[in-house]
Amino acid sequence: xxxxxxxxxxxxxxxxxxxxxxxxxxxxxxxxxxxxxxxxxxxxxxxxxxxxxxxxxxxxxxxxxxxxxxxxxxxxxxxxxxxxxxxxxxxxxxxxxxxxxxxxxxxxxxxxxxxxxxxxxxxxxxxxxxxxxxxxxxxxxxxxxxxxxxxxxxxxxxxxxxxxxxxxxxxxxxxxxxxxxxxxxxxxxxxxxxxxxxxxxxxxxxxxxxxxxxxxxxxxxxxxxxxxxxxxxxxxxxxxxxxxxxxxxxxxxxxxxxxxxxxxxxxxxxxxxxxxxxxxxxxxxxxxxxxxxxxxxxxxxxxxxxxxxxxxxxxxxxxxxxxxxxxxxxxxxxxxxxxxxxxxxxxxxxxxxxxxxxxxxxxxxxxxxxxxxxxxxxxxxxxxxxxxxxxxxxxxxxxxxxxxxxxxxxxxxxxxxxxxxxxxxxxxxxxxxxxxxxxxxxxxxxxxxxxxxxxxxxxxxxxxxxxxxxxxxxxxxxxxxxxxxxxxxxxxxxxxxxxxxxxxxxxxxxxxxxxxxxxxxxxxxxxxxxxxxxxxxxxxxxxxxxxxxxxxxxxxxxxxxxxxxxxxxxxxxxxx
Amino acid sequence: xxxxxxxxxxxxxxxxxxxxxxxxxxxxxxxxxxxxxxxxxxxxxxxxxxxxxxxxxxxxxxxxxxxxxxxxxxxxxxxxxxxxxxxxxxxxxxxxxxxxxxxxxxxxxxxxxxxxxxxxxxxxxxxxxxxxxxxxxxxxxxxxxxxxxxxxxxxxxxxxxxxxxxxxxxxxxxxxxxxxxxxxxxxxxxxxxxxxxxxxxxxxxxxxxxxxxxxxxxxxxxxxxxxxxxxxxxxxxxxxxxxxxxxxxxxxxxxxxxxxxxxxxxxxxxxxxxxxxxxxxxxxxxxxxxxxxxxxxxxxxxxxxxxxxxxxxxxxxxxxxxxxxxxxxxxxxxxxxxxxxxxxxxxxxxxxxxxxxxxxxxxxxxxxxxxxxxxxxxxxxxxxx
Numbered sequence: 001x002x003x004x005x006x007x008x009x010x011x012x013x014x015x016x017x018x019x020x021x022x023x024x025x026x027x028x029x030x031x032x033x034x035x036x037x038x039x040x041x042x043x044x045x046x047x048x049x050x051x052x053x054x055x056x057x058x059x060x061x062x063x064x065x066x067x068x069x070x071x072x073x074x075x076x077x078x079x080x081x082x083x084x085x086x087x088x089x090x091x092x093x094x095x096x097x098x099x100x101x102x103x104x105x106x107x108x109x110x111x112x113x114x115x116x117x118x119x120x121x122x123x124x125x126x127x128x129x130x131x132x133x134x135x136x137x138x139x140x141x142x143x144x145x146x147x148x149x150x151x152x153x154x155x156x157x158x159x160x161x162x163x164x165x166x167x168x169x170x171x172x173x174x175x176x177x178x179x180x181x182x183x184x185x186x187x188x189x190x191x192x193x194x195x196x197x198x199x200x201x202x203x204x205x206x207x208x209x210x211x212x213x214x215x216x217x218x219x220x221x222x223x224x225x226x227x228x229x230x231x232x233x234x235x236x237x238x239x240x241x242x243x244x245x246x247x248x249x250x251x252x253x254x255x256x257x258x259x260x261x262x263x264x265x266x267x268x269x270x271x272x273x274x275x276x277x278x279x280x281x282x283x284x285x286x287x288x289x290x291x292x293x294x295x296x297x298x299x300x301x302x303x304x305x306x307x308x309x310x311x312x313x314x315x316x317x318x319x320x321x322x323x324x325x326x327x328x329x330x331x332x333x334x335x336x337x338x339x340x341x342x343x344x345x346x347x348x349x350x351x352x353x354x355x356x357x358x359x360x361x362x363x364x365x366x367x368x369x370x371x372x373x374x375x376x377x378x379x380x381x382x383x384x385x386x387x388x389x390x391x392x393x394x395x396x397x398x399x400x401x402x403x404x405x406x407x408x409x410x411x412x413x414x415x416x417x418x419x420x421x422x423x424x425x426x427x428x429x430x431x432x433x434x435x436x437x438x439x440x441x442x443x444x445x446x447x448x449x450x451x452x453x454x455x456x457x458x459x460x461x462x463x464x465x466x467x468x469x470x471x472x473x474x475x476x477x478x479x480x481x482x483x484x485x486x487x488x489x490x491x492x493x494x495x496x497x498x499x500x501x502x503x504x505x506x507x508x509x510x511x512x513x514x515x516x517x518x519x520x521x522x523x524x525x526x527x528x529x530x531x532x533x534x535x536x537x538x539x540x541x542x543x544x545x546x547x548x549x550x551x552x553x554x555x556x557x558x559x560x561x562x563x564x565x566x567x568x569x570x571x572x573x574x575x576x
Numbered sequence: 577x578x579x580x581x582x583x584x585x586x587x588x589x590x591x592x593x594x595x596x597x598x599x600x601x602x603x604x605x606x607x608x609x610x611x612x613x614x615x616x617x618x619x620x621x622x623x624x625x626x627x628x629x630x631x632x633x634x635x636x637x638x639x640x641x642x643x644x645x646x647x648x649x650x651x652x653x654x655x656x657x658x659x660x661x662x663x664x665x666x667x668x669x670x671x672x673x674x675x676x677x678x679x680x681x682x683x684x685x686x687x688x689x690x691x692x693x694x695x696x697x698x699x700x701x702x703x704x705x706x707x708x709x710x711x712x713x714x715x716x717x718x719x720x721x722x723x724x725x726x727x728x729x730x731x732x733x734x735x736x737x738x739x740x741x742x743x744x745x746x747x748x749x750x751x752x753x754x755x756x757x758x759x760x761x762x763x764x765x766x767x768x769x770x771x772x773x774x775x776x777x778x779x780x781x782x783x784x785x786x787x788x789x790x791x792x793x794x795x796x797x798x799x800x801x802x803x804x805x806x807x808x809x810x811x812x813x814x815x816x817x818x819x820x821x822x823x824x825x826x827x828x829x830x831x832x833x834x835x836x837x838x839x840x841x842x843x844x845x846x847x848x849x850x851x852x853x854x855x856x857x858x859x860x861x862x863x864x865x866x867x868x869x870x871x872x873x874x875x876x877x878x879x880x881x882x883x884x885x886x887x888x889x890x891x892x893x894x895x896x897x898x899x900x901x902x903x904x905x906x907x908x909x910x911x912x913x914x915x916x917x918x919x920x921x922x923x924x925x926x927x928x929x930x931x932x933x934x935x936x937x938x939x940x941x942x943x944x945x946x947x948x949x950x951x952x953x954x955x956x957x958x959x960x961x
Contacts, residue, residue, distance in 0.1 A: 165947045175947045186827070191948055215947065216954035219827030221790045221820075222662040246791060247672075252830070258864055258953055259913045260834035263794045265673035 002226070002273050002387045002439070004107035004159050006451040011444035013112060014486050015059075015119055017105035018457055018499040022059040022121045024110060024133070024145075025486045054485035056493035059121055059131050060144045061103050109160035113176055118192055120178050121147075122157040128180060130192060143493070151190050151214070155182040159228040163189065163240075165255045179217065179240070181225030187217040187242055187257070217257040220244040227274030229292065230254060233261075233307060241292055241306060243271035249294060251306045262309035269297035275391045275441075276306070291413075293398050295386030301400050303413065303425065313398075313423035315411055320384040320404050392442045398425060399448055401437045408437055408450055408461075410477065431477055433459055438501065448477065449486065453501040457494070460484035642766050645773040650735065653763035658811055661756055661790045662821055670792045677796055679724050679750075683783035686772075687724050688747060691780075726752035726797070728804045729835075731789045732823060734888055736764035738808055740771060741886035743782035745878055749803065751782035754789045761786040790823065793831055802835045804879065807845040809889035812852045824856050826863070826954060833865040833910050841910035842869075846883050846903055848893045853904035862953050866908040874907050 005017040012027040102125040109120045112135060119131040129147035157180035165175040177189040191212060220242065227243035238254040239261060249264035249271060276292035290307040303313030384402040391398055400409045411425040435452040437459075442448055448461040462480035481487040642648040671677040680690065728746060730739050733753030742751045755761045764784040771779040787796070810823045819825075824845060832843060843866065845856045860866045874880050884890050884903055893903055948955055 177947070189947075213948040213955055216826060218830060219825075221825075221827055223791070248794065250794075255947070256864070256913070258826075258830045258833070260799075260830055262799055263673075265795065268672065 002158075003105070004109065004439070005105065006388075006439040006441045006449065007109050007160075008441045008443050008449060009110045009112055009117075013110050013117055014441075014443075014449060014458075015108045015110040015121075016451055016458060016490065017108045017121070018494075019501060020061070020101050020103040020105055020123070021499065022105055022108055022119075023056050023490060023493065024059060024117070024119055024131075025054050025056050025489055026117065026133075027054040027485050054489040056143075056489045057133065057145050058143060058493070059119060059129070060146055061123075061129070062146070106156055106158050107160045107180075109162055109178070111162035113162075113164070113192075118162060118176070118178075120160050120162070122153065122160055122180060124156065126153045126156055127151065128153055128157060128160075128178070128190065130178065130190075149193055153180060153182060153188075155184045155186075157182045159225060161228050161230050161240075162192070163230045163238075163254065177215075179228060179230070181228035181242060183224045185220035185223040185225055185244060187219070187225060187228060187240070189215045189217055217254075218242065218250070218252055220246070220248070220250065222246075223248075226271050227294065229274055229276040231276045231290070231292065231306065233290065239306060241274065241276060243274045243294060245270040247271065247296070249274065249292075249304070249306075251309065262306075264292075264294075264304045264306060264309055264311070266302060266311050267294065267296040267298055267300070271296050272385055272387055273389045275389050277391055277393060277395055291391070291395055293389050293391045295389040295400065297383075297385050299383035299385060301386050301389055301398065301425075303398065303423070311422055313413060313425050315386075315398070315400060315409075315425045315428075318384045318402060318405070319381040320402070321381060388437070388439045390440045390442045390448070392446055392448075393444050394446065399440050399442060401440045401450070404436075406436050407432050408440055408448070410448070429477060431461055431479070447480070456481065456487070456491075457499070457501070458484075458487045458490050460487050644766065644769050646766075647770040648763050648766040650763065653735075653759045655757045655759040658813075659756060660821055661788055661823075668787050668792060670787060670795045672795070674794075674796055674798045674801075679726065683726075683752070683785070684724050684750060684781060686780040687750065688777075688780055689724060724750055725801055726750045726783075727802055728752070728806075729754060729797075729802055730806045730808070732756075732807065732810055733764060733784065734808070735760060736767050736784065737891075738806060738882060738887045739764065739782050739784065740768065740779060741882045742806075742879065743779045745882060747781065749781065753782070753784040754787055755784060756786065756788055758786060790828060793835060797835050799834055800837045800841075803837055803840050803842070805832055805836065805841075805843050806879070806883065807843075807856075808883055808887045809847050809893075810845075810852070812847070812849045814851070822852075822855065824859055826859055829859060829863045829866070833863065833913075836910035838910055838912040842877075842879075843908040843910065844879060844883055844905070845908075846887075846890070846905035848889075848897075848899045848903050850899070850902075850904060853906075857906060860906065860908050864953060865911055865913045867911045869907040869909055874905075877907060880905065880907060 003017075006015070008014045014025045014027075016023050016025065102123070104124040105121055106124060107120075107122045111118050115135045117133045117135055119133070120128060121131070122128045128151040130149050130151075131145050132148050133145060159181040161179045161181075163177050163179050165177060167173045167175065176192040178192050179187055179189045181187050191214075217240070223244040223246045225242055225244055227241070227249075229241045231239050231241060233239045233253075240252050240254040240257060241249055242252070243249045247265070247267040247269060249267075251261040251264065253259045253261055271294050273295040274292060275294075290305055291303055291312065292306050293301060293303050295301045299317035299319075301315035302311055304310065305312050384405050386400050387403045388401040389398065396413055398411045398413060400411065402409075407430045409428040409430050411428045413425060414423060433450055433452055434456050437450045437452050439451040440448060446463050448463075450459040450461065451457065452459055458481070459479065460481045461477040462484070463477055641652045680687065684690070728742060728749045728751045730742065730751065730753040733739050733755050736753060739751055739753035742749075753764055755764065761784055768779060768782060768784065785796075807823055811821070813819060813821045833841075835841075836843065843860065845853075845860070847853050847856070861868065869877075883905060885894075890903065893899075893901060
C-alpha cells in the first residue's frame, strides 16, 4: 500500500516527493563516481564540491500560465451515471478534505529517454502531471518547471512506471508511455508527449490537441495495484509485474499485456512494495538474472524469479514491540531458520521500546496477520511490515525498510545453490537512519538512497568496497549524506522550509479521534484496511458502525437535494 | 466449527463444501446460511428451517433438510439471484498456489481415472486393500500417480444442470462447477451425491466449488490447464455502473486465456439477453487471443447443445422466455499467442530488426504505431472538455 515517493534513474536522476512538493535532483553525469573509486585513503578530501554538483528543480503543481497547444488539462467526459458517482465522491472528498491535502503526492517516477528527462507525479486529486527537461539544459532551467501535460485519472495512482513500446520498423519511432497502477486494480498507459514531436503521433481527427487516448493494459479485479514494474525478460522482450492487495503478483508480457506469463503466488497478505531490476543485468555466467523482490503485510520479503515464476529467497519476519494495545495479539511467524536470528530480533525489538511514539498504531490500523497455522502468540509484538524494498542494480543485495523501525537492512543475496531451493536471506547489515525511513532506492552505482523525514529528507549510503566487485560479508556502508551531491543540493534548495512528512507511507484507517500529533499522511481509503482485515476475520465491512452513519448522512443529503431540485423545477414550471 | 484448514490453505471459511463433510456439520452449515438470509427476507420455508436449526443443543436431534444421497429440493435452497462479486463479503477458502490444492481427496475421490489406476495397481501389486477415498495417500506414494485436475470449468454453475450433463458427456474430463452462492453450492453438492447413489460409477468426475471466480481463479488452476470454460446465462448487470461486475470483461478475459490451453481451449458463452450477447461478442472479439468458431464448428461441438438444453436457465428460456425465446451463444478458441520465448532461435542475432519482424508476425502484436489507435485492445478515448 505504500506510495512510490522516491524514484531513481541510473545514477544521476533522482526524483523525490516531500508531502506535496516534488523535487528532481540531477547530477552531472560526467562527474564519474565519487568516493568509491578511491585509491587514496581519504577519499572525502579529494572531492571538489563544485565538480560533483547536483541541481534541484521543483516540479510545480500549477499549469503554465501561457497555455500553448500541448499543455493543458485533459479531462474525460463522463456520462450521467458517472457524474452522479463523482458527486458522491466529492462529498466524501470534502468530508476528508479537512485532513488531506489534494496535492499530496502519491507516486513519482523518472526516466531519461533520448536526451530528455521525463518526470511524472501523481497526486491525491487524481491527476498525473508529466514534466520534461532537456538533459543538457537542466542547469540553466529555472527553479520551477511546469507540467507539459496533466492527465485526469479515473482513480488515484499509487505506482508509476515509464515504458517503451517498441516500434515495428525502427527504434526511432518507439512509443513512450507512462503506466499508472491505480486503486481500481487497473494498469493504464498514457502517452508521453515529447515536447518536440508534434501531436500527430497520436491519431486524432480533431485539431484540438487536448483530446487524447489512453490504453487499459490489465486489471486485477476487485483489488488495488500496489506495485508496478517493467522488467526485461530473458530475451529482448519485456514483462510487466503488477502486485495487488490480494497477495498476487502477476507477470504479463509487455506490450502484449493481455498475455499473462504467470503469477507469483506465495505471500499470505497484501503486497506492500515491489522492486525489480529495470534493465538487463548479466552476472558472471552471462545468465540474465530475472529477479524481483516484494515486501508484504505478512512481514516477509521474498525474492522471486519471474521468468520461472518461482520463489528463490526469503527474508524472515521481523517483530517490533507494540506498546499500545495489549489485546492486539496476533499469531506471528517466527523464522524457522537460525537461532541467532531470533536473538537479533529480540535485541532490535527492545531498543525501540521507549523511543517510538506509537499513539497512531490503533487497533484497527495495524496489520495484524492471521496465520492460522501458527501456534505462537507473542504478547505485545506485531509484525513490522516492510514498507519499501529495493534491489541493487547488480542483483546482489536487497534493501528493506520496515514500518516503525528506524533502520534499514541490507541483505546480501547469495548465489543460488541447488541445496536450498529457497534461500534464506537472514544475513544483513543494519544501518541507522536519523529519522524514520519512508522509501528506499538503489542508485546505479550501488549506493542506497533513503527518503526520510525532516530535517534530513534524503540520506545517502555509499558502499565502501573499493574494488567494485561482489561485496564480501565485510562490506560496510557509510553514511555519505554529508558529501553526497544529492543530499546537499536538496537541503540547499529546501532551505529553512519545514515540510511535514508522514510517519509512514502505509495507508491506515482514518480515525476521527486521532490526536493532532498524527501526520496527515495517514488517512483511510474508504476503510480498505478494515476491509482487508475484516475479510480475514470473516466480518462484514459494512457492519462498521461509522461507515453506516456516513452512508446514512450521505443518503439523506442526496434525497434532500433531489427533493429540492424537483421543487425548483416545479416552481419554474409554475412561473412559466 | 470447521476443522482447521489444511496446510497451505488460507482464510477460515464459514461454510465447508467438501463432499466428505460429516453429518454433524450440516446443521451448523444451515445455521450460518439462515442467519445471513433471515435478514430482511420474507421466505417462510427458510424460516421454518431456521427455527429447527435455531436451537443448538443436541446436534444429533436435528434432521438435516436433505440427507446425503437423497435428491435435494430446490425450494429449500433458493438464494438471491444477483450478487456483487466484487465485494462479496463472505470469506472464501483458497490455496496459496495451485500446487497446494489437492483435488482428489476433497472433490474426486472416485474419479474414473483413479479407479483405473487402482485396478492397474491391483494387477501389479500383491495386496491393495485400500478402497477408501483416502487412498489418495497410497496413490501419491506410488510412481504412477494420476494427477487429477479439473479441465472443464462451469463458471456460475447455478443449480448444476450443465455440470452433471457434461459429466456424462465427457467421461474422461474432470468437470468442476464454480458458484459463489452458498446455498446453491450446497444444493449442487447434494445433487451430485444423489446421482452417485442412484447411478453408481457414473458422475464421479464432477464436483462443485464455492468460490469467487473473478478473484481466485489463478489460485486454483495452473497455466494452460483448462480445456473448456462455460459461462451460461451470466448476470447481465444492466446498469452501466455495474458493468465491471460482469463476468466477461477485458481484464478477466486475459485471466481466462491464461488458464485455457492454447489451441485446445474453448470458451463458451450463452445468454438470452441480446445486449449482453453483443457485449460478449465485442469483448471476446477484441481480445487478441480468442478466435471465434465458425457455425459448422459450433454445431459439431456437443457441448453447445448441452448448453442450450441442459441448463436450468436454458430450460426456463424455452419455457417462459422472459427476454424472448432466442438464445444467443458463441464459442471461442484460444489461439496460440506466441510467448516470445519460442522466438529465441539459437545462433540468430537478436537485434531490434529481427525482433520487430518476428513481433509483427505474432498474433495480436502491439507496436508503437498502433499503440493508441482505436480498436486496439483496451484503448479508450478521453475527450477534452
